[in-house]
Amino acid sequence: MEIKNVAVLGSGTMGHGIAQASAMAGYNVKLYDIAQAMLDKATGTIKGNIEKHFVAKGKIKPEEGAAIVGRIAATTNLKSAVEDADLVIEAIPENMEMKKIVFAEIDGFCPAHTILASNTSVLPVTAIAGATNRKEKCIGLHFFNPAVVMKLVEVIKPIGVADETVDAALAFCKKLGKTPVTVKDVPGFIVNRLLGLLYHEAAQIVLEGTATAEEVDLAMKLGAGHPMGPCELADFGGFDIITNAGDAVYNYTHNARDAVNILYRKMVEAGRLGRKNGKGFYDYNSDGTKTVAKLFD
Ligand SMILES: NC(=O)c1ccc[n+]([C@@H]2O[C@H](COP(=O)([O-])OP(=O)(O)OC[C@H]3O[C@@H](n4cnc5c(N)ncnc54)[C@H](O)[C@@H]3O)[C@@H](O)[C@H]2O)c1
Incomplete structure (x- = not known):
């Protein structure tokens, strides 16, 4: 399954970094948050980071920088954020009830093929996946802060995840230039x-x-x-x-x-x-x- 469109939920510390890393790898990104102020801050930070760390240092051309920023669309509308996503990465606060509510909601908005990933640091991904009717398509993608810089992604395999979901998640991480390590869904992962x-x-x-x-x-x-x-x-x-x-x-x-x-x-x-x-x-x-x-x- 080819991933082209990525939705990132939550535009805080982790969400904005994951969105930037995904856009830099060529993905179309929708960045969703309940707070417009957080989205404004996130897009400003992404633009600033690309200018300071990549364009100003000659790592990419200004037009490439503009194209990366142009691939990220910020929205406060959850349905429009995820309805054409191939992969959703949730990076909202570390609260099980909040995550379950969001996963149940997006399960209803996303196409059947969409993979739903959580960036949770320690919560059981199996329990988050339990809020959906697509447990085989739910996975953990644990990025590290700062997400653009840190090379590791822990790919957490909840009970019931399909092999092709794991394979697609691994391929996505590699396209981001990350090194994924798979781990079972145990508290704290590795x-x-x-x-x-x-x-x-x-x-x-x-x-x-x-x-x-x-x-x-x-x-x-x-x-x-x-x-x-x-x-x-x-x-x-x-x-x-x-x-x-x-x-x-x-x-x-x-x-x-x-x-x-x-x-x-x-x-x-x-x-x-x-x-x-x-x-x-x-x-x-x-x-x-x-x-x-x-x-x-
Ligand atoms: N900060 C880290 O170092 C780090 C590292 C790895 C993983 N994580 C995990 O990533 C997740 C996010 O952490 P963070 O540090 O980026 O948090 P954060 O507080 O910086 O950002 C959370 C964002 O989610 C938004 N939000 C709140 N409720 C929401 C909802 N219902 N829908 C959409 N957006 C909502 C907030 O407005 C905020 O912008 C957590 O699960 C955390 O455990 C954090």
Whole structure:
């Protein structure tokens, strides 16, 4: 099955990046959001990114940049966004009920051949697919932030997915220049399952005073070859996201090893969300430097 038209639902952090990556690979993209302001922001960001990172650096010609932007149509009308889509990629907030409602709705609007994908970070794709009458055409496509840059896509196989759906999803990822890795529909898939453990232990080391965040990061960068330390990575991911994702995994597994470290809850309670508001394991200063934050000292 050839994919030509892609609909991306949700134009936030992930949706706008997935839309840009899809348009850059030549797909016609409809970008849908309930909020016109988010669509305006997303299209402005996409235009700016293409100009700054591709046209200005001579990687593509200005007319190619314009053609990429021209392939993305923004809309607040769900039916018109998905009615001619071959592939829908949902990137709305990480909330099971919201995702089920949207999947049930688009199941009624899309042609029979359309593949419905969720970009969920940790929620069970099998349960999301259960809201539709096309379980064989539902799949997880887990992109990473920033979606245009990050090479990995976890292709999550819910129970009941057809082989041809998986094959079409893999081909789509490769056309985007990504490297897909298939994984069964288990909580956290591969990356977030492992990162959850790393985040937990990194916070525990800081909490018990064994080492500072900076020492943890240095140790893992220089000793384990990680490009970013776990505290830096947690700051980048955001403590609200880490807490919600960890809770979603724990609620599913009830396995003590999946419990979110209390330090993340305390930091969220204290309004420390990570890089996004300049306060995480580190304080991010206006001059671009960062200093280790005083937490429980
Ligand atoms: N941010 C990340 O690093 C990251 C990485 C991988 C996967 N994800 C997953 O991607 C999904 C989206 O995350 P995000 O960080 O882009 O969120 P976000 O909050 O940045 O964007 C969500 C967008 O969805 C819109 N929205 C809300 N309800 C909607 C609806 N019913 N229909 C259409 N649009 C709606 C919002 O207006 C917003 O623009 C989540 O499932 C998240 O777990 C996020």
